[in-house]
Amino acid sequence: VIGLLVGTGFFLVARQLAGAVSISQRSVFPHDLNPEFWLASLIALAVPAAAVAVTLLALRGVVIEPLGVVRTATPRRRRIWWRLLLPLAGLGLLAPMMGRGNEGGQFNQWQVSGGVVLLLVGITVLLPWLLERVVGRLGGSGGVSWQLAVRRLQLTSGTAARLVGGIAVAVAGAIALQMLFAGTEGEYTKDTGQDPARATVSIMPRHGTDAKLDELAATVARSKGITKAVALRSTTGSPDPDRADQDVNLHIGSCAALAELARLPSCEDGDAFVLTGAPDPSAPQGAPAAPGTTLYVGDARGTEAGADGSAPVAWTVPADARPAPARKDPIGLLRTGVLLTPAAAPKSLGTHQFAQVYVLVDPAVPDGLELARNASFKAEPLATAMTLTQTQTSARFGSIRTGLFVGATLVLVLIGASLLVSQLEQLRERKKLLSSLVAFGTKRSTLSLSVLWQTALPIGLGLALANTVGLALGAVLMRMSNVRVRVDWASVAAMTGIGAGVALVVTLLSLPPLLRLMRPDGLRTE
Template identity: 55%
Template sequence: MSPRQWGTDLAMGARFALTGGREGWVRMTLTAVGVGLGVALLLLCTALPNVFAARGKVEDARYDHTFVYSDKAPPKADNTFLIAGTDTTWHDDDIRGRLVEPEGERAPLPPGVDSFPGDGEMVVSPALKDLLASDGAELLRERLPYRITGTIGESGLIGSHELAYYAGASGLKVMEFSPVHRLTGYGRPDADVAPEKTDPVLLLMILVVFVVLLTPVAVFIAAAVRFGGERRDRRLAALRLVGSDSHMTRRIAAGEALAGALLGLVVGTGFFLLGRQTLGSTELLGVSVWPGYLDPSPALAALVAVAVPVAAVLVTLLAMRGVVVEPLGVVRAAKQRRRRLWWRLLPPLAGLAMLYPMIGKGRENGDFNQYYVIGGVLLLLIGITALLPWAVEAVVVRLGKGALSWQLAVRRLQLSSGTAARMVNGIAVAVAGAIALQMLFTGTESQYTKATGQDPGRVGIQVEFSDREPLSGVEREFTGTKGVRAAVSLADLEYGQTRRDPEHSGGMTVGNCTALRELATLPSCKDGDVFVTRTRSHYEDPGNADEIALFKPGRTLYLDPSYGEATTDRGMEAPWTVPANVRVVDARKDSLVESHSVLVTPAALPAEAAPALASDGVYLRLDPSVPDSREYIRNVAARIDPLASTYTWVATEEDTKYASIRTGLFVGSVFVLALIGASLLVSQLEQLRERRKLLSALVAFGTRRRTLSLSVLWQTALPVGLGLLLATTVGVTLGSVLLKMTDTPVAMDWESVLTMTGVGAAVVGVVTLLSLPPLLRMMRPEGLRTE
């Protein structure tokens, strides 16, 4: 067969699709919408490389930690500026903050900022500006008491909903271990970008996530190009009557599918452009982008533009092999040959064979072969689409007796089980992939989640100051803060046995009785007491005999009243007599911090030591009945020290890359579920349209609408139930293999499996309910009219 004949026949099929009257246009529209939804999601996936690259480019361009704690920091000059991080959190949203002070006229501006804000002024992101102007943000406005003078442009933000600001400052000082540093420009130098070896298990997760999310899209596109197949085949019978052979009718049918696929490309591009603008103004699971980030990769977009029409032609030709189109009709209603099982088992078995060599590798035994992973997972999921028609046919052929609605549904499924299976293929593939991924994430969660050793019930928030603050003042500030039950702040002092060059020296921890009880087991405590622990927490050598012997009542030691300053030439100056009430106690095994062995209350120290009683942090126990307790604390910390940092204590900490992959999975799942729902609805409407005359005829003969509605529900419920059962089996199998590949024990999380299955059933249930109104409109005698 010459290419010219192929082109002629395909063009004829496309012409039939475009000029087929109202029925042809309806079928074209349904096909275009179904294909378009899949194309839109595929184009979104082709834009992901650009999204990651664009966000990374912005992050690198505004990088401002180049010389932190480094002797490479430049001297003050006309082109330098001082910058300090003032990141904060508002409820669960992170806010990126910077204090900026230019030191010369040629100091570079931050990306996206037109001019430096003055002292007491700030430029903010559009999202932060809206947040500050909203109701209920009084505490945040109090924490950021700057006047807004401008907004940060797109080049300085990683997303449209990022919360960020640059505030003007004066008098910033660069000191050792200070959050303030001097720069000559923004940007990440090449030296800071060290190549990092990717965790093989995380790479495996990324590959599986992409395959699992994209396979249902391909299945839906393949199903969409077959919309209206029964009516199309009856039209092709007329062509046989006027002289076309079977091969020509197949090519004409492929031409009709090709026209629908090409129109679907146009519709899908429109959906994508609409979604591109929508995504640029919304935030999903804490992730936002700019519309410009969602530019598809040209090569990948071209691949989609070629692959979708080609797939439409191939799917149609493959489907036509099972249909005999004769001049006097379509041989479809005759008794069909039973579907064979053996070849349908080959794809999943081949998938398992591809994954088997990688079982037991884990993260220590080399990388997983990405081609084997993609091929194996893809074959297992595609195997569902091969097995499901056989399973539906094998079950419904044995059904029969029951209510009238049941009999109508079963008879319809017996006549067209393949059509029913095609509707469910996509949801079954999606559920199987979701179950496998859920098992993989649940099984490996412990490998990427570590215990921090922190007790959130003991300390809710920890505040660290950029400089030392007076101990008593800090305690008063936070103890009186709304939502704080207790505030623990500690100071450190150095002591020596002699005034200069002591043979024995060490450190002591100073705090009130509440604070010291967080470090040691105290029988009683009042201000003026001194304790020496016989054990030491957080130390390999728990013995403490030397300090117990040194701290005898009446012995004179010397304190350094300038702890933390450069006092190497001054020695220990303040004399201190060890009081008579010194007691030996045990350190707590769960001591709040790594403390010294000597614990002292402030009243036990001489007046000369008062300047040293300063703290660089405070630990706060919260009142859970106060909903905004953390916001009150952050406001107090910002008032005491604008450069203070606050940390919420958590019992466990999750790997950031692992969390990012899981977030990406959730975001992708939302889009795939939306596609599943929309495509199923379109497919359901197409099926109802095919049966409109039959439904109208049954109503005209007196069949109750309730009976017909129940029959339609049964026609959906039976294939869905079988599809979800098959999806659960394949999903559990794939999940078990993936866990074996990561060298993780296989443990079934049946709650997650049932949840994923329930989500799939819920999507189908919603689609079925949405299709009921059109169904009721079609069950009218007027539906028997024809043109």
């Protein structure tokens, strides 16, 4: 009960600090951490009940006497046959549902949950047997710290296995889920057609003159981490303002900007080009233009009612305009119409034009994308900065996958806190032994390394078993979802690294208490 009260206090304190913690670029507001009443009540009842049940189960083979605690029987060699029944039963529940994904059939939620739970629980019963077999075969070779750790594990391998079982289960489950999400990601990811290798950001100012657009491009180009920034303006012209189907698209910009829309044979200020090639259905369509055609450019139909004081401008397509094969721009559109350098473009277009700046960010500069956005905001606060990506993943799918990763990380941190408490308790119980070893001349560094080996060996075996079970479970889930089985090694490495990191932190935090327990006063007794 005191533990529940203390835990509630820790939760209330941690909730106020939650806003300052970010995992995988995700954080929460304190008021978001508002647990359900029935879940909190269930925990308040289940935790003491579980503590009592585990204690009674553990004391069945122990007799309490006034002179100490004596085990009633010698430990028996662990058997493997019944330990394999749990994971095999889990596979037996999941196997009939393979191939049912993508409308191949219906899933029984209880059967899926039961199979996954049996597979994961199988780790906790296989790990003690595996650890016992491995440490039992380790001989007396190695340094003193290694021999002390191995002998300790040979005597109490079950305790070490129980300590790391939680980490192994969490890592295995996280690996399986991340594999499943990596396998199904293709169904929630689409190709945008954008080319971030040519432009990382597309800045679209809301309004502005030609000079202001050029100033925006120049300001962004001077910013740190920006490789290039080119401005492009687009407008329409028509030989007959009363017929919208005859509109011709005009694209105005420097030679570097026009090179993003077409393959130019050569270019200098004053040149004009007529785009050739099949039009893109997704791009703004326009009528073909021929050199020498007279067009009315600007607000030809009076849709802006002369709000900016500009009237349609009569302009003729230069007779020396050369053909240029169109290419997809960085956004992925294949344009049509006429390309114009500033000297060849019509003047006084007013605001009846669409402007954008293509910005390429240096990938070697940290936070280059944020620097580009900041530069855009400083130069033009109302401009929209759109990040270009080659693929786009469903926001809901990405949030769920990130949430699972964050959840698994938090679970491992909580398990690490529990592991630390158990580790400190074990060290306290061995206070006399540690003090005696130091009194006999054992180096403190040797004992510290011994504690490190005692943690590292079970953790290593636990993570190896977790990877095996996690990969197997992930493969089964992917077959159930009817997707191609492939291993997401990045997720495997990430979860394994987090698990190993938690174990390392626990070991390092246990070293200061260990050094205190090695003092001579640890030999005092009554």
